[in-house]
Amino acid sequence: xxxxxxxxxxAVAIAPDLPTVLIGERINPTGRxxxxxxxxxxxxxxxxxxxxxQVAAGADVLDVNVGAAGIDEMSLLPQAVRTVMDTVGVxxxxxxxxxxxxRAALRTHAELAPEGxxxxxxxxxxxxxxxxxxPLVAEFGAAVVGLTxxxxxxxxxxxxxxxxxxRIVERAEGFGIPRHRVIxxxxxxxxxxxxxxxxxxxxxxRLVREELGLNLTLGASNASFGLPDRDAVSCAFLAMSIQSGxxxxxxxxxxxxxxxxxxxxxxxxxxxxxxxIRAYRERQKSRQ
Amino acid sequence: xxxxxxxxxxAVAIAPDLPTVLIGERINPTGRxxxxxxxxxxxxxxxxxxxxxQVAAGADVLDVNVGAAGIDEMSLLPQAVRTVMDTVGVxxxxxxxxxxxxRAALRTHAELAPEGxxxxxxxxxxxxxxxxxxPLVAEFGAAVVGLTxxxxxxxxxxxxxxxxxxRIVERAEGFGIPRHRVIxxxxxxxxxxxxxxxxxxxxxxRLVREELGLNLTLGASNASFGLPDRDAVSCAFLAMSIQSGxxxxxxxxxxxxxxxxxxxxxxxxxxxxxxxIRAYRERQKSRQ
Numbered sequence: 001x002x003x004x005x006x007x008x009x010x011a012v013a014i015a016p017d018l019p020t021v022l023i024g025e026r027i028n029p030t031g032r033x034x035x036x037x038x039x040x041x042x043x044x045x046x047x048x049x050x051x052x053x054q055v056a057a058g059a060d061v062l063d064v065n066v067g068a069a070g071i072d073e074m075s076l077l078p079q080a081v082r083t084v085m086d087t088v089g090v091x092x093x094x095x096x097x098x099x100x101x102x103r104a105a106l107r108t109h110a111e112l113a114p115e116g117x118x119x120x121x122x123x124x125x126x127x128x129x130x131x132x133x134x135p136l137v138a139e140f141g142a143a144v145v146g147l148t149x150x151x152x153x154x155x156x157x158x159x160x161x162x163x164x165x166x167r168i169v170e171r172a173e174g175f176g177i178p179r180h181r182v183i184x185x186x187x188x189x190x191x192x193x194x195x196x197x198x199x200x201x202x203x204x205x206r207l208v209r210e211e212l213g214l215n216l217t218l219g220a221s222n223a224s225f226g227l228p229d230r231d232a233v234s235c236a237f238l239a240m241s242i243q244s245g246x247x248x249x250x251x252x253x254x255x256x257x258x259x260x261x262x263x264x265x266x267x268x269x270x271x272x273x274x275x276x277i278r279a280y281r282e283r284q285k286s287r288q
Numbered sequence: 289x290x291x292x293x294x295x296x297x298x299a300v301a302i303a304p305d306l307p308t309v310l311i312g313e314r315i316n317p318t319g320r321x322x323x324x325x326x327x328x329x330x331x332x333x334x335x336x337x338x339x340x341x342q343v344a345a346g347a348d349v350l351d352v353n354v355g356a357a358g359i360d361e362m363s364l365l366p367q368a369v370r371t372v373m374d375t376v377g378v379x380x381x382x383x384x385x386x387x388x389x390x391r392a393a394l395r396t397h398a399e400l401a402p403e404g405x406x407x408x409x410x411x412x413x414x415x416x417x418x419x420x421x422x423p424l425v426a427e428f429g430a431a432v433v434g435l436t437x438x439x440x441x442x443x444x445x446x447x448x449x450x451x452x453x454x455r456i457v458e459r460a461e462g463f464g465i466p467r468h469r470v471i472x473x474x475x476x477x478x479x480x481x482x483x484x485x486x487x488x489x490x491x492x493x494r495l496v497r498e499e500l501g502l503n504l505t506l507g508a509s510n511a512s513f514g515l516p517d518r519d520a521v522s523c524a525f526l527a528m529s530i531q532s533g534x535x536x537x538x539x540x541x542x543x544x545x546x547x548x549x550x551x552x553x554x555x556x557x558x559x560x561x562x563x564x565i566r567a568y569r570e571r572q573k574s575r576q
Contacts, residue, residue, distance in 0.1 A: 192561050198554040228568045236550040239524040240531045262524040266486040273480050280516045
C-alpha cells in the first residue's frame, strides 16, 4: 500500500519498504508559548521560520496546527497553510478538530496546489467525526489519519484498536476514499502513567500492519510525557515503533532524525548506508 | 526459561519478562590500547578500575577477556577473573577462545565462589569447539553463550542461525547441561558492510525466542562498526533487539544504559517507571 502526498513541490511516497517519512510536528502552539502568542496576534512569521527549519532538519511533510484558546482557526488555519505552502514545497498535514476550519484550509490547499494531496489529521472512529471529516477528505481528494479511538474512548487492547482501524477504513471506502489514502495512528500514550501504554500501542501497530497492510503514523513523543530525559525514551520508542510498522511518525526532526536514519539503516532500507552517511555529513557541515 | 548467574555476591536472574541484564564489555583489550599494554605487562590495575566503573554505571555481569597478541591467557585469564571477583561481587562472563585458559579460569572461579555459576563466552556450532568447551561447562556447572555459527561460517539466513542454535542446545543437553543454561548470540555484524546484517540478526533473535524460548545475548555495538555517530546506531539497534528478544546484551553500560532502561520501560517491564527514574536521579547526582 502506497500513500502519495503532494503540495506544490515533489510528491512524497509513504510505503512499508521505503525509508521512513518524517512529519514535522513543530507548527503547533500546544506547549510552545512563543508560537501560541504570535498566532494569537495573527503573526505567521514563526510559522514560516519553523517551516524552513524543519525542512532543513529533514522533515518530509509538515503538520500544521494552530488550535489554541483565543485563536479563530477558521480564519488562521488557511492562512497558516498558505504561509507554509508559500515557504516550502513539502506536503502539508492539516491538523485540526474543527471541520469548518478544515474545509477552509483544504480549499486554500486546492487553490495553491490543484493537483496536490494533503494529509488530514485526523478522523477517529466516533460517528460524528467520521461523518464530518470523511466527506471533506473525499471531496478534496486528500489522505487522512485515522486515530484508533471511538465513542467508547481509547481501547485498552491492541485487538480493539485494530477493530477501530478496520471500521475507519470501511467507512472511508464508503465515502469513496481508497484504503491507501488512510494512514492509521495507534495512539502513543504516556508510559509513565500506564506501564502497558507503549507495549499495547506497539502490538496494535503490528496488528494493523499485518492485518490491514496500511501505512502508520504515531506521535511517538507522547510516550515520554512527564518523564525525565525524554529523548532517550522517544528514540527507543521510535526505533521499536518503526520496527513494528510505523513508517511516517510525527516528530521533531531536528531531535530524532539520526535515530530514524539509523533505524532505517538497521532494517535494511538504506543500502551502503548512503542516506545515513550523507545526513551525518550535512549535520557536521551545518555545525561548522 | 531462567538462567541464574552467580559469583561471590547476589545472584543475577536472566529471563524474558525480567528487566534486561547488562553484561559489561569493557574488560577486553581489543581496540583498547592502554588496557592491552597494561595486560601485556601483567598489570591488572585497569581491570580493577574498569570492574568498579562498569558496576557503578549499571553493569549486572562483567565480561572478562584478556586475549591479545603477546598475552599468555593461560596465566593471565585466571588472574583477571580473580581480580574482578576480589573487586566486585557481580557474576563473571569468562570470555576466551582458549580451552586451557578457560579451564584455569573456571577453576579459579570455583575456588573463590564454590556455589557460583559463571557464564562461559562462548561455544559455536563447530564440532571441535563443542567438544572442547561443553565438557568444561558441564564439569564446572557453568552457563554458556552459544554463537550461531558453525563449520560453514556464519549463516546468511535467520532460519539457518536458528538451526545452529538448536544443535548447540542439543549437544549441550548431551553433555548434561540443561537448556536453561544456554544463552544464544545471533551475531550482530556490521550493517555498513552488509545492509541485511542487522535485519537477519533481529529475525534470528525472534525465531530463537519463539521456537526455543531461550535467553539471548548480543554484542550490539558490532552493528555500527565503521559508521559515524555509532551511538545512534547502537541505541536504535539495542531497542529493536530487546524488543525482538535479546535480554542480556553485551554493552558499554555507561553509554547505553539510559536506552536500555527506556526500552524496558516501554515494554512494560518497569512499573511506575521506578528503575528508569531512580537511574536518572543517580546519574544526575554523580554529575554534581
